Amino acid sequence: MLVAPSILSADFGHLARDVQAVCDGGCDLVHVDVMDGHFVPNLTIGPVVVEAVSKAATKPLDIHLMVENNSFFVDLFAPLKPEFISFHIEEEKHPHRLIQKIRSLGIRPSIVLNPHTLPEAVEFLLEDLDMVLLMSVNPGFGGQTFIPSVIEKAQRLKALIEKRNPACLIEVDGGVNDVNVKALAAAGVDVVVAGSFVYKHPEGINEAISSLK
Numbered sequence: 001m002l003v004a005p006s007i008l009s010a011d012f013g014h015l016a017r018d019v020q021a022v023c024d025g026g027c028d029l030v031h032v033d034v035m036d037g038h039f040v041p042n043l044t045i046g047p048v049v050v051e052a053v054s055k056a057a058t059k060p061l062d063i064h065l066m067v068e069n070n071s072f073f074v075d076l077f078a079p080l081k082p083e084f085i086s087f088h089i090e091e092e093k094h095p096h097r098l099i100q101k102i103r104s105l106g107i108r109p110s111i112v113l114n115p116h117t118l119p120e121a122v123e124f125l126l127e128d129l130d131m132v133l134l135m136s137v138n139p140g141f142g143g144q145t146f147i148p149s150v151i152e153k154a155q156r157l158k159a160l161i162e163k164r165n166p167a168c169l170i171e172v173d174g175g176v177n178d179v180n181v182k183a184l185a186a187a188g189v190d191v192v193v194a195g196s197f198v199y200k201h202p203e204g205i206n207e208a209i210s211s212l213k
């Protein structure tokens, strides 16, 4: 299992320290939640802060856009050369065009599905995608409770991926811990995002990451 700690649960007063800590602790990606206060009822960080994250990180960035006007935000973050940019299908009229744009910028494209969105919504985009991110909470905040129906959804998505593009990864985000990660792994999930589990683990960040792996 690849692990992408969400820096939303970091101490923003010591952001570089907390980014370095998850990288030193063995994470695979650094997950960055960009929220605009419109698509979701929360506002987080823009390119100035994400540039500081990118300088502190020794692992690739995994940027999750929770915004209106995806294309504008892709342009803002592309110069930071993240590994992935994920955008919500619920907020994009022309997802195939945006996938092509992200790839043309040398970034791996990924689409996010909210809890209610069917996995079939991305079936005919899979061959152009490197990852599909399934939300296991409603986007906008860290520390929420895992929605168990995502496990069945991951199984359905995995079957579509095996048919259309076996190289495409499945990532799950929200309320992930060392218990539900086992069912996620069995369902075919490749990457988990975890914020509070990693940053607030009583035995520390390294133990949290290794227990998810």
Ligand SMILES: O=C(CO)[C@@H](O)[C@H](O)COP(=O)(O)O
Residues within 6 Å of the ligand: 006, 008, 009, 031, 033, 064, 137, 138, 139, 140, 141, 142, 143, 144, 173, 174, 175, 176, 193, 194, 195, 196, 197
């Ligand atoms: O995108 C989001 C929330 O919108 C997530 O990345 C959360 O930040 C994950 O935090 P936990 O649920 O693991 O605390």
